[in-house]
Amino acid sequence: MNINISSIRFSSDVNGPGRRIVIWVQGCTLNCKGCFNEEQIPHIPKNIINTEVFYNLVKKLLIKYNCEGITFSGGEPLQQSKAVYDIIQRVKNDNYSIVLFTGYTIQEIENDFNPHIINILEHIDILISGRFKQNNPSYSRTWFDNPDKQIRFLSDRYKQINYDNVLNLEFNFNSDDLYYTGFLSKDDLSYLRELFEEEDVLLL
Numbered sequence: 001m002n003i004n005i006s007s008i009r010f011s012s013d014v015n016g017p018g019r020r021i022v023i024w025v026q027g028c029t030l031n032c033k034g035c036f037n038e039e040q041i042p043h044i045p046k047n048i049i050n051t052e053v054f055y056n057l058v059k060k061l062l063i064k065y066n067c068e069g070i071t072f073s074g075g076e077p078l079q080q081s082k083a084v085y086d087i088i089q090r091v092k093n094d095n096y097s098i099v100l101f102t103g104y105t106i107q108e109i110e111n112d113f114n115p116h117i118i119n120i121l122e123h124i125d126i127l128i129s130g131r132f133k134q135n136n137p138s139y140s141r142t143w144f145d146n147p148d149k150q151i152r153f154l155s156d157r158y159k160q161i162n163y164d165n166v167l168n169l170e171f172n173f174n175s176d177d178l179y180y181t182g183f184l185s186k187d188d189l190s191y192l193r194e195l196f197e198e199e200d201v202l203l204l
């Protein structure tokens with residue numbers, strides 16, 4: 001079985017509790033107006049990887065970067081539910097935690113009887129769901145306080161989180177480019193891009 005991956009970050013502190021491997025899948029048909037992951041929307045082959053091979057890679061990264069779990073985002077992970085579940089159940093068997101971002105609402109998920117989605121819900125720790133809404137107030141957020149999203153703790157693992165020092169943005173330098181991940185508003189992102197462009201640094 002294969003999964004279509006858009007990108008992966010080896011070590012992130014802003015995409016769920018603790019340090020995590022973040023996996024962005026390729027492809028989403030939900031068509032949110034103003035989607036800020038537009039390059040991840042087309043269901044085109046990006047990085048097609050066998051799920052067992054990918055799991056072995058993820059396992060090595062979890063150990064190397066001392067991560068406590070993985071986060072699936074997108075794109076839309078539930079539109080590759082069979083492959084996503086195949087990876088999730090392997091990672092969960094190793095006792096790592098799982099966070100999953102989806103654009104589907106809780107109601108849509110609960111009305112979907114796709115067995116792979118049901119299996120995913122039984123194995124993940126945190127589900128963060130709901131469409132991106134362009135018209136909501138434009139401010140930067142963290143992974144747990146986005147008013148567009150519903151957050152559900154599906155296991156006891158993270159019910160007692162200390163949210164005091166949660167970050168919303170991190171950077172990673174690569175040659176002349178600067179990659180970021182986090183939950184910036186479009187306004188803040190535009191401002192940041194302008195600042196970096198003045199210094200001849202491209203923010204990706």
Ligand code: SF4
Pocket residue numbers: 028029030031032035036037038040041074075076102103104131132
């Ligand atoms: S669910 Fe996410 S990736 Fe899909 S269109 Fe909406 S914002 Fe974009």
